Amino acid sequence: MSQPLASVADQLAQLDAARKLVLGDSAFYSQIVQGILPIVGAHARVELRRWGADFLAETFASPGLSLEQKQQLCLLVLQTIKEILELPSEDASVIKSMVQASASIYPLVFRHIIANPDDAPTWEKMAAIKSNILRRWDTAPAGVRVCCIKFVQRVVQVQTPGAPADPRRAEQSETSLTLVPRNHPLIPTTNLEAETFGLLDRMLNVFHENPLDAILVNATLNCLGGLIRSRPSISNKIISTILNFNPLKQASMPLTSKVKVIVKSMERTTRALLLNINKRNPNGPLAGKIHQYMERMAQSRLEFFDDANRKRGPPIEPTDGLDQAKRLRLGAGVPDTPTPTITVPPLPPGPASYAQLFTLTRDEAFRSFDVSQLPIDLVIKIALPVLYRLDQKVLDPAINGLRARYDTYVKQQQRAAPRAAPVDEDDEAYEPDFEPTEDPEQIMNKLDNDVEEPEDTYAPPDVALGQFELPPPPPMSQDETANIGRGTVARVFSMMNMLDESGSAVSKKTKTGINRLAASSYDREAWLTVIIRLATRASTGLDDYDPEANIKTEDGPSTSMTKSTDISLSDSIRDALYLYFIEDFRRRMDIAIAWLNEEWYNERVQKENGNDPQPTYEKWALKIIDGILPYLDAKDKMLIRLLSEMPAVSEAVLERVKKLAGDPERVSLAVNSLHYLILLRPPVRDICIDALEDLWRNYEDARSSAAKLLARWRPQVLQQQQQQQQQQDQVGAVTSASNSATPVPVPVSAPAPAPAPTPAPSSS
Amino acid sequence: MSSDPRLTRAGSRTATPTHPPPPPPPVGPAPIVSSDGGVDGTRIDGSQPVDASGQDNFKLKFCTVCASNQNRSMEAHLRLSAAHYPVVSFGTGSLVRLPGPTITQPNVYAFNTTSYDSMYKELEGKDPRLYRANGLLNMLERNRGVKWGPERWQDWRIGVPRLNHQQDRGSIGVEGGVVDIVITCEERCFDAVVDDLLNRGSPLNRPVHVFNVDIRDNHEEALVGGKAILDLADSLNRAAAEERIIHGDSGWEEGNGASRTNFDERVPEILGDWQERWPQMPALWTLAWF
Known part of the structure; x- marks a missing residue:
């Protein structure tokens, strides 16, 4: 056992050396690829197959290798890929890399087939690989399925018309359906289009079928970006599908840490993709919708995670690479934030103006600025928000300061005018007096006159005016x-x-719900x-x-x-x-x-x-x-609505409803209304059934429909009737006229729940 | 090497109790513990050396990303490379920005063309006392021991061999210029990476798991964050290695129950578990394409 292992290790070491070589110089790729294929093929050990699969995936993904080289190489490896994919129970990581390699190869082979319409064997191999991968798509482990999704994305991308190719740069232009001639024998465009639509639909199905499979959803979202950008013919369809997808829909699940990760991740990925789309094409036809969707999503995300408490506050430290320009001042900031203390300098001795009295700033520029030059609406625009936002803690000391300043000023004035009578605080009305009573308002007036209008144009009136009060209007x-x-x-x-x-229309827009005032x-x-x-x-x-x-x-x-x-x-x-x-x-x-x-x-x-x-x-x-x-006409819903929504239904109301049944056309309306109330308004059920019974007894037209309902709600009445009839039939002596009259004397107005037992003996 | 931030951490952790102590290290492979006291420049021992003897040494390839490829991504880069993971690192900012003497005078460098060493020398020449006090020189010293200079994510030619980076720590295994896992350190970077990958149009057809681990941009948090990232990397790698063993020679059919669940499928669960261990670093994940 150790012998072959060692040799595998040796082989791997050699292969790694070969890989180093091509990484250093891509010119060796074709040589090395051909060299390794037999070593890592379908019959090799799994370690070697893994290495080979990874190497092939890397080779065909490598940006260092030119398109022509890749196109030549891809024809060589097709057979090996096909064989390995067709191995029973192949190792997942090998498959994963092989599918990746296939995704890179598919456009290359496709391009080759466009140029060589007769190369059927190559296309067949590629088709076999494709169907093998598509078979795995639904059943393989997630890692492989993800790669299948990517493969399908490539296929869709290749098989949809791209941007119009520039004929001068045909070599550079990307492989797409646009390059395929209409009458290509191997790849007829109509077939390709049909296949592509099917694949795209299947790909987008992930949003409906596996909405909780974050890995598939994310993989799909992240590879759709390229399709949306480069394939305008299908981009709207893709975007609309995404807009119908709600990653936060799983809110009913228990919120385990895993579910949190999944939901957050899908939401984030969806947002990233949509943001990317809108950034590239801010005037796209769906840009508005995307924007709305993202706003809605932001809202529901807040609700979903109830993030507010977990959200990080502003960074305590700089966030961008120790950038001091963005550093929040920590220690230094503290004395800054408390409200600035207002110091009210005392007024200079001597007469002062209103302006001087109320001026707090020491800034000369501000002092000399005449606010009255501004248009009044501008002043309002400035003053209102300022007042609105003014901190109470700032305002109060300022007012107090002014008050103190004013008091001292008044005292000074009094001292300066020893003749001044004591201030009558209660009397605020204008009481002219030849002796100036130093009323506060008068002082203010005086101040104004003294300073702002130094030339003595305003003389105090010589004649005293009587006190005037506006008479109250006569009582109406x-x-x-x-x-x-x-x-x-x-x-x-x-x-x-x-x-x-x-x-x-306006009122409809603002539905604020139950909290509105x-x-x-x-x-x-x-x-x-x-x-x-x-x-x-x-x-x-x-x-x-x-x-x-x-x-x-x-x-x-x-x-x-x-x-x-x-x-x-x-x-x-x-x-x-x-x-x-x-x-x-x-x-x-x-x-x-x-x-x-x-x-x-x-x-x-x-x-x-x-x-x-x-x-x-x-x-x-x-x-x-x-x-x-x-x-009301026969099918009007208005009555039912009114009856169901009015706060209380009384017998008098039902009496009105019953009267409807007098009109043969509107019998059903009456019965239906009562039925509705019986079903959905339990508090009035009894009186409604009473009303129904009354209908049944007294309104010929309503009889049949009322009987149906009575059979359900008060069957004993019907049974009684039947018994009665049977009795009468048995007696057989009663005339039909009196028979028809029997139901009438039954007392209906009595709201007793079971009025049935009494009438039977009374009638017989 | 006395200026290595790892050495200052032992003291600073007790000195600054404002940072909650990180949760206990998970039951993971030995490297975490052994690398704790590791020092830049000296090879960290205690973990088995890299060789190609078998499946046990399967390593996922990592990429760490932050704004300037200086603090958080480099700390994580060092951590991961110390645990013998193949790793590369990038920044998503437009320029490398380091704090200067005042807020309005940051030190700004270009990505890809400025080495950590030259930054170190320049700052040392400007004001050694200041830059040592604010930790910049320590950081640059660590960084210049890890790789040559900061690299910008958007300029990374994914899939182009990185044979000229052999001096970088963690370069073994990423010669192919691709990785399996990208870990960003800030949501802004995560968004930039996902957006950039969308813009590239996934020409390589290769899946890549992109994670975000929110780490504040300061030296202390970067250290904690590096540890958290290593924990995440260990969890992911363990799952991936298990998959290769179980489904290796014995074949897919013989796997059973939980072992059948594939590595990629387990990623949300792994991240969920990780998040419970590191609740102070909100995480994100998606599966993107190279």
């Missing part, structure tokens, strides 16, 4: 209030009508919320007082007064809302539902607060249903 009458209220409501509705057209976006929905709340809640404020008023003066005139105002305020809004809804109830169903919800909620809140509100919800719910019922 009830009618006026109501009118103005109605006007306001009308205005809001007209606004909504306008927004209906323009704003609906109602009525904050100033679109149609927001105004609706405002108006609905105005209708439902605004008056409840009045209601708080109303009951007491009612109690105090029962039936008195004042009660009717308050009541009438109340009605005129909120009910007029409700009326307007109702009309607005009815105008186009199909499109505005959401409004009605929102409104009813608010009404219902408000009623509950009122009840909880101990108030006994008027039953507005019920009233308006019925009104809405009454309003739309006449317009």
Whole structure:
């Protein structure tokens, strides 16, 4: 055993020496390749085959070897590659290298065949190798499959039309379908095209079939780059496939470290490829989509990994090769970050101007700059963001400093003017006095006048003006209030009508979900919320007082007064809302539902607060249903929607639904609505079944469809009926007229869950 | 050799408790332990010498990449070569940038044409005290013992024989100019490498695993990072070698269960396990093409 091993070692050493030789000078390649083929062929030991396979892969990949040399050599090695690939249970690493070599050889052989259309044996060998590799594609170990993917990528690349070849540089141009003449006997272009499409599809399938097989996905992604770049005819297809692939889809799996690596890696590789595509061709037809995809992906990546806490902060140390230019200052930075302390220098003695009082900077250039020269909108643009971002810690000391400065100044002034009366702090109004009361505002005025307008144009008024207060407006009458209220409501509705057209698209864009703040976006929905709340809640404020008023003066005139105002305020809004809804109830169903919800909620809140509100919800719910019922056709979904989404369904509502069944055309609508409620609204199931029973008993047209449902939900009623009939048949004495009348007296209004037992004896 | 950063580490680790001590070295081959006290220039012993006696000596070929091919990639290069892995190293930056006397005066060199030795001499001539204090001279001294000069990733002609690099440490095994594993030290470099490989259009049809191990660019972190990279390399190499043994003479059919899972397939798992051992260095991986 040791003897052959040693000789293998010797042989390997010799082979390594030969390899050194060709690495040093590629001129020896053809010699060496021919020399080693018999040594490393299909009958050699596995160590030698491994070496040979690696060597062949390296040879045909080597950039040191010219294309012509490779093309000559490839014809020599085809047979060996074929034989080794066809060995049963071949070593995986040998196969791996052989597939790599085949991937490099395929374009060479293809080129050879284009030039030599009669060389069928060579093409057959290549075809055998190709089908061997394609067979392994799905079953081999991952390392080999990866190489199969690469091989297929080469085949696809060769067999699709490339960029138009430059005839002057035919030798240089890359091998592609473009070079194949239409009537080539061995490789008819149509066959090749079909094969290529199949292979490409199979290759792209990895995104659907093995979405968790990171190694295959990454290998595919990373070799697709070349195809996308050099083969415009298929690039869109490839990119669209990638855009449909979501590497983060596996979020449901338990997040083991391995899954994390896999998902992260696929996400990263997809991103790298798409970035690369967009960088090369920023104006490509799919560039926008790619961009969107990447943004979406970035978002879901954050959600997926919840990265925020694991993310590294800014580097503590320089990141680029000890580049000091990028170094964050560590120690030195610390005193920099605290808020700069504001020092307020005292004012110079003597009169000062506003400007001087408020100036904190010591920079002469800033001091002399006259802000009033700037246009006002520019000032606003600058001042607002500055104020917005201003640190409270900076602002407070500055204000305090100014205050202190001002106080000292005032004191100085007082000292300078000994006649000054004590400052009356409460009285801020302008009270002219011949003796200057040193009111703060007056001082300010004076300061201004003294410095900014030194020439004495403004003389203090000689005549005293009386104190003037703007009189409050006369109280509005009830009618006026109501009118103005109605006007306001009308205005809001007209606004909504306008927004209906323009704003609906906008409002759809910003779906912020449950966290949104109602009525904050100033679109149609927001105004609706405002108006609905105005209708439902605004008056409840009045209601708080109303009951007491009612109690105090029962039936008195004042009660009717308050009541009438109340009605005129909120009910007029409700009326307007109702009309607005009815105008186009199909499109505005959401409004009605929102409104009813608010009404219902408000009623509950009122009840909880101990108030006994008027039953507005019920009233308006019925009104809405009454309003739309006449317009519903047999297959309308509006009613079901309303019934399912309104906050509470009462018997009165069901009564309305039942009436629908009076119209033979709309029987099914009534029954279906009830059925829907029975199925999906358990709280009202019982009263709905009652309604159904009523339909069955009292509406001839609805009988059959109602019976079907009753058979499921309340079979005892039907059974009873049957029993009854049987009894009657047995008795046989009863006329058919009375027979048909029997169902009628059954009490339907009673909501008892099982009304069945009683009627039977009563009728008999 | 007293300036070798490895020697300073023993002291600095206790002196700077801000860096969490690295996790205990995994149960791996001996080289890790023996290379711990290893010193530049002296051949690190304790591990078996390279020979072609059998499958046991199968070595994956590595490539380490950082921004300037100075600190992190070179520390890892030294580590890996000390463990007798074939290894090359590159930088992805546009220029080699080293800190200068002030932030605005960095020392800038061209890739591929400037040797570590000339940088060393230049900096030593400029201000030996400064550059020794900030560790640059120590670093360059280590680097000039590893290879001639910094190389730029984008200029690497993959697949072109590297016979003129025989003086470089770790050059044995990478004469062919290709590697099996690329390990970058920063996400920016990872992106640059993956993007560059996409741009090259994979002419060699050869798969390559690209990893990123996030290491901060300072001397201490580079040392820890070098250790982590060696750990990753050991884990990967062990799996690859196992595959060759199991599926070697006995053939694919006789492998069973876990042993059937191929090396490439195990890579995510290996990296996942590694990440749990080195949680402070966020890792990335992809399979790209040369």
